[in-house]
Amino acid sequence: MSMAGRSRKVKASPSENSSDPVENKQFDDVSKNPNHYFSSSLFFKMTAFITLFLSVSYLVLKFGLVSSHSDESDGSENDLQKKVVTFNSLVKLGHVESNFRLHSQEAKYGTGSGQQVVSSYPSGSDTDSFWVVSDSHGANLSPHGTPVACNSVISLQHLSTKHHLHSHLHESPLSDQQEVSGFGGHDSGDNWKVICLDSKGKEAKTDFWYRNEKIMLQHIDTSKYLASSKKYKYPEPIAGQLEVFATNKKSPEAQWYTKEGMFFPYLPDEL
Numbered sequence: 001m002s003m004a005g006r007s008r009k010v011k012a013s014p015s016e017n018s019s020d021p022v023e024n025k026q027f028d029d030v031s032k033n034p035n036h037y038f039s040s041s042l043f044f045k046m047t048a049f050i051t052l053f054l055s056v057s058y059l060v061l062k063f064g065l066v067s068s069h070s071d072e073s074d075g076s077e078n079d080l081q082k083k084v085v086t087f088n089s090l091v092k093l094g095h096v097e098s099n100f101r102l103h104s105q106e107a108k109y110g111t112g113s114g115q116q117v118v119s120s121y122p123s124g125s126d127t128d129s130f131w132v133v134s135d136s137h138g139a140n141l142s143p144h145g146t147p148v149a150c151n152s153v154i155s156l157q158h159l160s161t162k163h164h165l166h167s168h169l170h171e172s173p174l175s176d177q178q179e180v181s182g183f184g185g186h187d188s189g190d191n192w193k194v195i196c197l198d199s200k201g202k203e204a205k206t207d208f209w210y211r212n213e214k215i216m217l218q219h220i221d222t223s224k225y226l227a228s229s230k231k232y233k234y235p236e237p238i239a240g241q242l243e244v245f246a247t248n249k250k251s252p253e254a255q256w257y258t259k260e261g262m263f264f265p266y267l268p269d270e271l
Contacts, residue, residue, distance in 0.1 A: 087133055087145070090133075093256045111173045113168065
């Protein structure tokens with residue numbers, strides 16, 4: 001879905017449990033038969049975890065993916081080059097202010113676009129926080145392991161649902177800012193500019209997006225920044241998760257970094 005007209009204003013607030021900003025058919029019958037739901041949910045989550053584990057193991061063996069936790073710094077130029085974020089790698093983006101992770105799942109907004117919910121999630125072990133660093137909509141495909149340059153335009157594809165990180169002119173359900181969703185198609189609303197930051201949150205004078213360094217993601221269609229905030233917590237069925245939205249403010253709420261990941265290596269001579 002690209003630049004659709006604005007949805008009706010949503011009166012939901014972080015403290016109002018009477019409204020339901022999130023709806024999903026898998027939650028409809030929980031109150032009627034909770035044991036059935038939770039046993040089914042556990043089965044599907046275990047199946048998804050096993051599938052993801054096998055997929056990542058295959059990528060490690062076939063392409064030589066390396067984990068961000070396995071890197072040991074020796075201070076050399078080659079060492080720094082190994083720490084860039086590369087195309088087609090798997091990442092978990094950490095939110096600087098809350099330390100939550102960018103997250104999505106098979107739940108739909110009950111307002112606005114009705115598309116898949118994107119949120120911030122507190123746990124690092126959930127597989128639904130993995131995103132694939134992909135080329136922007138309309139761009140030529142980059143080879144595996146190509147470094148992501150600062151100020152380049154990318155898209156992020158949610159690993160388990162294949163939806164793209166997306167924004168458009170709908171209001172977000174809690175903060176009444178711009179909605180961020182998971183879009184099942186692929187269009188210009190999926191394009192985000194990588195703005196590299198230094199330790200003080202100012203735009204950095206570096207060439208590439210480095211792991212564990214701060215960035216902002218600016219939405220190309222609307223010029224707003226991907227953000228989250230502790231002020232906007234969802235109620236059930238995703239209680240404890242934070243709203244993700246797009247804002248025009250360059251604040252710590254709009255700063256992210258690669259919390260964990262599996263990265264395709266590349267040859268430094270090809271830079």
